[in-house]
Amino acid sequence: MTHLLNREPQAWRDISGLDTAEEIAHQPAMWRALRDHLCGEQPAIAAFLGDRLNNPAQRVILTGAGSSAYVGAIVADELDRAWPAQVRAVPTTSLLTHPDLYIRHEVPTLLVSFARSGNSPESLAAVELVRRTVRNARFLNITCNADGALARQDADGTDGRVLNLLMPAASCDRGFAMTSSFTCMLLAALAVLGKERYAERLPQLAALAEQALRDWAAPVAALATRPVQRVVYLGSGPLEALARESALKILELTGGRVLALADTALGFRHGPKSALNGDALVILFRGSAALARRYEDDLLAELRRDGVAGACVTVGRDGDFAAPAPAWADAWLAPLWLLMAQQYALHQSAVLGLTPDNPFADGTVNRIVQGVTIYRHDQF
Template identity: 65%
Template structure:
């Protein structure tokens, strides 16, 4: 049974996302709540770690990204694949080398479409545990089928199979995320944001110090957002929405996919969640809306995208088909203030994605609790698992 939210303002600062730690423990959601809340600390630790690892990382990458004859594949399964989707286009536009996001699940089923035996390839694998069969098989697939290969494993688990198999190999660099990033809960939260910021920083083209400082700046704003947004997000999750639609343009489309997946996972599929782009939503998917629907738009910071986002927000509010239509993003002052807002930051949409995701992670957590589920393990029957099971790798 759900427990009452603490709404007394003088106690909020001592609470964990609007509940006490004891309440979350009784609800079976303490791990997930802590892992959402501690992300700013994880990001700061990541910035420190990247600073310490700079020479090792730069030595491994060399001039790979500067060579148009080479390619980089960002890969992972599930949430990990969305990390690559958020980052890929920004990195591809920054470097002569081709950068693509290809899910490991697609690499395994259609390797002939994605791999070029003659083109040197750097495979960047994102893995929370490093034990999923697709992650391990993707590395071996690329190693067998591409002549000149390198492997960058961005993982949260030093003891995972991916990290262990990459140890002491000249063609592999294991980049471990800070302690605490390997979520104990079912859903990827701090692991997702840490690995996303890591790849943006490691493969970015701005000065190294600038990239590391951006992580620290985001951590500062994340602390404020977690505190300021918490009461409204908790109240929103108590409303009886049956359909959640997340929308985002450009890199934020993949953020919308991750936000929708968090709802599906933590509500054990009881709440339908969809993702799309702001312009694409009108082309059929809009028909999903009814009076039990919530629409959340991740507003882009790109100047050309902003009016498109606002046009759709205005349209959906005029239609009054959905129960609620909300926006998450920077408050630029020249348009309607987002419902969940942060000050304008001179960062790209890909870099800001972890900040906006804090709203969606909290919502999914509170919605799980409101439904009487256990957020740390929403599938006690084992039909869906923290580390995927039941996958047979075929040659």
């Protein structure tokens, strides 16, 4: 019998977790499909962007809510370093409440929206806000749902200020938690807005991911059988946002029964370390920067020496969960390391007897956010 993330597919189906398991496992295939799609769309992408990223006055805002916001946070600094343009990650949930801090009428602005469904009220309201407020604003919608309201804004392709960049259809996750949608949108942002040769990188990353999924399946499942009440994810630089996304996956897939927090290696000592106890697990994403790794090494040695946490594990090139990754920027490797965290959250959900594809059967938390009232900023 073929195994899927260390279980038979029927076993996942029996606990209503098959969608999520399949969506974690099929990410390498999604990344290859993404590569082919982006290559085909390259002329339209180049025409839309023009030479704007070389303009120091150009402002690029990467936005989304929840996991989609973390996509922007992971890639923002890498893209900002690559171009004269000003690249900044601002969640829709901040853009809507404090627009005057982030947008100016006269500043050329490209709003890059990340959205799995494209139906989130905040995503749609953020686009409308920038459209009303910024003169000649442009909109790049990176979304997984061709039928979503975001993608339908310029369905006929006649508005030259809008480009809808659709991810592979199967990346529009059926499960509650964003998994393949997250990594596809992240890689699309790096490919489209970055300077790296993505046509070569994406297949390489997919091959590494396939090997990691095979090598990590049993160890991750075994780690999830260890009783845990709290999980702490740590990461520095772009991996800080990866830690936040990983912590969110635990919260979502365990229905909040396992508490999770995220921080940096240096920031963790400044109060958050007090959350540790014998039922806590610390998971550190190892970065590529030599300076950051020295700080990470010091913290790991401290945690293992004082023994407050129940266990500490590392994920990275030379971590407990390792892969022979090339010397790429951390933002490019984040999807690879995330495979460990996604699997761990899935197995934790199963261990707790939950239904991973929908951990909130009572509807207290929804796949697409509900109950949000949008207010026009110019009325206050």
